[in-house]
Amino acid sequence: xxxxxxxxxxxxxxxxxxxxxxxxxxxxxxxxxxxxxxxxxxxxxxxxxxxxxxxxxxxxxxxxxxxxxxxxxxxxxxxxxxxxxxxxxxxxxxxxxxxxxxxxxxxxxxxxxxxxxxxxxxxxxxxxxxxxxxxxxxxxxxxxxxxxxxxxxxxxxxxxxxxxxxxxxxxxxxxxxxxxxxxxxxxxxxxxxxxxxxxxxxxxxxxxxxxxxxxxxxxxxxxxxxxxxxxxxxxxxxxxxxxxxxxxxxxxxxxxxxxxxxxxxxxxxxxxxxxxxxxxxxxxxxxxxxxxxxxxxxxxxxxxxxxxxxxxxxxxxxxxxxxxxxxxxxxxxxxxxxxxxxxxxxxxxxxxxxxxxxxxxxxxxxxxxxxxxxxxxxxxxxxxxxxxxxxxxxxxxxxxxxxxxxxxxxxxxxxxxxxxxxxxxxxxxxxxxxxxxxxxxxxxxxxxxxx
Amino acid sequence: xxxxxxxxxxxxxxxxxxxxxxxxxxxxxxxxxxxxxxxxxxxxxxxxxxxxxxxxxxxxxxxxxxxxxxxxxxxxxxxxxxxxxxxxxxxxxxxxxxxxxxxxxxxxxxxxxxxxxxxxxxxxxxxxxxxxxxxxxxxxxxxxxxxxxxxxxxxxxxxxxxxxxxxxxxxxxxxxxxxxxxxxxxxxxxxxxxxxxxxxxxxxxxxxxxxxxxxxxxxxxxxxxxxxxxxxxxxxxxxxxxxxxxxxxxxxxxxxxxxxxxxxxxxxxxxxxxxxxxxxxxxxxxxxxxxxxxxxxxxxxxxxxxxxxxxxxxxxxxxxxxxxxxxxxxxxxxxxxxxxxxxxxxxxxxxxxxxxxxxxxxxxxxxxxxxxxxxxxxxxxxxxxxxxxxxxxxxxxxxxxxxxxxxxxxxxxxxxxxxxxxxxxxxxxxxxxxxxxxxxxxxxxx
Numbered sequence: 099x100x101x102x103x104x105x106x107x108x109x110x111x112x113x114x115x116x117x118x119x120x121x122x123x124x125x126x127x128x129x130x131x132x133x134x135x136x137x138x139x140x141x142x143x144x145x146x147x148x149x150x151x152x153x154x155x156x157x158x159x160x161x162x163x164x165x166x167x168x169x170x171x172x173x174x175x176x177x178x179x180x181x182x183x184x185x186x187x188x189x190x191x192x193x194x195x196x197x198x199x200x201x202x203x204x205x206x207x208x209x210x211x212x213x214x215x216x217x218x219x220x221x222x223x224x225x226x227x228x229x230x231x232x233x234x235x236x237x238x239x240x241x242x243x244x245x246x247x248x249x250x251x252x253x254x255x256x257x258x259x260x261x262x263x264x265x266x267x268x269x270x271x272x273x274x275x276x277x278x279x280x281x282x283x284x285x286x287x288x289x290x291x292x293x294x295x296x297x298x299x300x301x302x303x304x305x306x307x308x309x310x311x312x313x314x315x316x317x318x319x320x321x322x323x324x325x326x327x328x329x330x331x332x333x334x335x336x337x338x339x340x341x342x343x344x345x346x347x348x349x350x351x352x353x354x355x356x357x358x359x360x361x362x363x364x365x366x367x368x369x370x371x372x373x374x375x376x377x378x379x380x381x382x383x384x385x386x387x388x389x390x391x392x393x394x395x396x397x398x399x400x401x402x403x404x405x406x407x408x409x410x411x412x413x414x415x416x417x418x419x420x421x422x423x424x425x426x427x428x429x430x431x432x433x434x435x436x437x438x439x440x441x442x443x444x445x446x447x448x449x450x451x452x453x454x455x456x457x458x459x460x461x462x463x464x465x466x467x468x469x470x471x472x473x474x475x476x477x478x479x480x481x482x483x484x485x486x487x488x489x490x491x492x493x494x495x496x497x498x499x500x501x502x503x504x505x506x507x508x509x510x511x512x513x514x515x516x517x518x519x520x521x522x523x524x525x526x527x528x529x530x531x532x533x534x535x536x537x538x539x540x541x542x543x544x545x546x547x548x549x
Numbered sequence: 550x551x552x553x554x555x556x557x558x559x560x561x562x563x564x565x566x567x568x569x570x571x572x573x574x575x576x577x578x579x580x581x582x583x584x585x586x587x588x589x590x591x592x593x594x595x596x597x598x599x600x601x602x603x604x605x606x607x608x609x610x611x612x613x614x615x616x617x618x619x620x621x622x623x624x625x626x627x628x629x630x631x632x633x634x635x636x637x638x639x640x641x642x643x644x645x646x647x648x649x650x651x652x653x654x655x656x657x658x659x660x661x662x663x664x665x666x667x668x669x670x671x672x673x674x675x676x677x678x679x680x681x682x683x684x685x686x687x688x689x690x691x692x693x694x695x696x697x698x699x700x701x702x703x704x705x706x707x708x709x710x711x712x713x714x715x716x717x718x719x720x721x722x723x724x725x726x727x728x729x730x731x732x733x734x735x736x737x738x739x740x741x742x743x744x745x746x747x748x749x750x751x752x753x754x755x756x757x758x759x760x761x762x763x764x765x766x767x768x769x770x771x772x773x774x775x776x777x778x779x780x781x782x783x784x785x786x787x788x789x790x791x792x793x794x795x796x797x798x799x800x801x802x803x804x805x806x807x808x809x810x811x812x813x814x815x816x817x818x819x820x821x822x823x824x825x826x827x828x829x830x831x832x833x834x835x836x837x838x839x840x841x842x843x844x845x846x847x848x849x850x851x852x853x854x855x856x857x858x859x860x861x862x863x864x865x866x867x868x869x870x871x872x873x874x875x876x877x878x879x880x881x882x883x884x885x886x887x888x889x890x891x892x893x894x895x896x897x898x899x900x901x902x903x904x905x906x907x908x909x910x911x912x913x914x915x916x917x918x919x920x921x922x923x924x925x926x927x928x929x930x931x932x933x934x935x936x937x938x939x940x941x942x943x944x945x946x947x948x949x950x951x952x953x954x955x956x957x958x959x960x961x962x963x964x965x966x967x968x969x970x971x972x973x974x975x976x977x978x979x980x981x982x983x984x985x986x987x988x989x990x991x992x993x994x995x
Binding site: 253456 | 930
């Protein structure tokens with residue numbers, strides 16, 4: 099009796115553990131024959147549906163680099179013949195939401211709905227996606243607003259540094275034009291372009307991942323209704339192929355800013371699937387907030403800054419860079435630059451320590467577990483993973499990867515994939531003492547530094 | 550039979566827990582536990598019910614925020630490293646707002662539980678309720694760090710500089726006109742002694758709360774907390790000037806203009822301050838949250854519908870803010886960038902017109918109120934994951950609301966009537982104090 103009782107308790111315990119940590123992915127097919135991945139999360143209260151079209155067609159969009167802005171704006175406006183405000187309020191009543199987006203690599207639609215309002219909310223969202231009004235006059239007004247926003251943003255030192263960094267790192271081409279902020283970006287983009295774009299969302303390239311409490315029976319026909327109006331096929335576009343270039347110079351933009359802004363940068367050869375795990379483990383304690391080496395050097399020792407960050411910049415699934423960013427007291431800018439160079443060189447040469455590696459692994463596993471509790475996060479992670487070529491059991495493979503990597507592998511990875519030296523963009527009140535290779539006074543003069 | 554009885558007893562024990570438990574447990578007078586069996590880690594927060602608006606003489610100089618930095622970076626006897634680096638694989642931070650200072654720590658999953666980490670944190674923060682240590686050199690370095698934080702968040706942002714000036718002019722010398730981090734001048738003159746004086750005044754066991762989200766037994770947590778917090782003296786807290794209502798004079802509408810070279814899109818803010826009868830703070834917060842939801846909606850006749858969609862005077866960044874600034878005093882403000890091709894005066898007048906319309910019409914129907922209430926109730930039902938409960942509880946306590954009324958928030962919302970909402974609208978129909986502020990490009994610069 100006691101054993102039976104214990105077995106029941108054990109089963110309850112195991113069930114809880116599995117729901118907390120395991121992510122089971124099922125291959126499903128809708129009644130209409132559309133394959134999709136379903137992740138059952140029975141104890142959650144929201145159903146997430148992610149639709150993604152892998153579209154490596156930067157070249158095709160190059161003539162209109164502002165198309166993503168127009169898509170995001172116009173697809174969020176009213177369906178034909180409807181009033182936007184009341185529809186949005188009805189979606190709020192349902193606690194439902196959707197978002198349509200397009201990026202360097204992919205087009206996506208993200209939907210979140212509580213199961214009890216699923217059918218009603220899906221019917222509304224269907225109208226937004228398949229029968230949008232796409233009002234040209236609204237886009238025209240929005241264009242001027244985008245222009246003013248860009249003009250204002252381009253007066254900020256931080257964005258000016260980012261613009262110069264992109265120009266130094268990326269050769270001119272579709273990917274660079276996509277990422278650069280440009281006040282005229284929406285010029286020439288029309289509502290008709292958005293309608294044409296909508297017609298490229300073909301079912302033959304569509305991947306669907308769902309996560310949440312709803313059964314395959316409840317989801318299947320709704321998914322069919324949602325995807326049926328999309329065209330069956332569309333030509334696959336050629337992959338973009340941007341190769342980042344190293345630039346080890348220090349380029350200074352002189353202007354009256356309250357803080358000296360520093361962005362160090364370089365190309366990093368990081369693959370699309372699980373390589374980012376190694377890259378993240380590599381840089382985690384170089385930046386890493388208050389636990390990081392740069393924080394210790396610039397904030398704790400120099401008192402020069404409030405914060406410093408290190409990031410792996412994914413310009414597309416195949417194109418990555420590494421950047422170090424901070425804003426420091428102008429009087430301490432030269433010391434800060436020296437410290438950044440020294441710490442980066444030491445990191446590249448010596449790699450991460452045993453203690454840093456152990457702490458990083460522990461926190462990455464913890465963060466990953468936290469990300470498995472919300473259906474939206476789970477579905478997005480899985481669809482982005484498989485679109486990049488990860489296996490369907492993305493989470494299991496991820497865990498295996500994190501747990502099996504050794505410190506030696508991470509340190510070898512640093513030397514193989516990260517640049518030995520970085521370039522520096524500095525926006526400062528004065529270039530004096532900063533060891534500049536090229537100095538400009540206005541962003542528009544970037545070409546004089548070969549950017 | 551015995552097995553069935555035992556199983557029935559077990560289920561009886563579990564069922565009410567699953568169906569009725571509020572998702573947290575009050576472990577002792579000042580300590581709450583949010584049990585989280587599925588936890589990916591542990592979160593520990595200490596909330597001090599004192600923030601920037603509680604600074605001496607109601608003059609907001611950034612001392613409360615500076616003290617938060619000093620506690621997190623100082624080296625103390627309980628932990629030789631800075632508290633920011635308490636656990637090698639964890640993270641730590643702090644934040645200060647007008648009325649609270651909060652310290653938080655995250656620790657990733659531990660195979661053997663979190664007792665050791667929780668004990669260490671309680672030991673550390675119990676000691677911080679008595680005093681804190683930091684060398685003069687470290688305090689001076691941290692003052693420079695705060696100055697850089699100020700320059701990054703405020704000095705580099707024309708919008709932040711504008712709002713700081715608007716607040717100061719609108720509220721006069723009242724703490725509500727202060728800027729939490731202070732100004733370059735006030736930060737330059739801050740001293741360690743002033744931080745110690747703020748600590749002495751406000752950091753006391755009767756003015757703090759601890760909220761821990763973890764997989765730990767209540768009894769174990771209670772034992773750890775009781776042991777650490779035993780003997781900490783209660784203090785008589787100072788009177789905060791933030792609770793003195795600001796003056797409404799001069800009552801006539803004012804206009805303030807600021808130009809900045811980095812601005813390309815003019816921004817208009819219209820604010821109105823009014824008096825309102827207040828008998829129950831929590832109930833009033835429920836009323837204000839529902840009115841806020843309405844004025845920020847897209848319903849027909851809402852500010853967005855009128856100013857953005859119909860009149861096309863404002864860009865779609867229009868925001869409306871309704872808040873209580875002191876007992877019996879509320880402020881409604883509209884902020885939006887001017888739409889392309891629109892004269893500044895037209896947006897100004899449209900915003901002023903909306904406030905006048907709101908004062909007359911309020912929330913137009915019972916149906917609107919019913920929808921807004923249902924949304925809050927649905928949202929609450931959906932926010933029962935431990936991280937969500939933890940976050941709501943911390944916000945509640947940091948706002949200075951009594952924990953006894955946390956659980957009844959849904960009932961409080963459900964009890965609000967259209968008359969309650971009408972009282973808010975009516976308050977803005979009285980003269981009050983109104984100010985229009987404009988942030989614009991430097992003339993001839995564009």
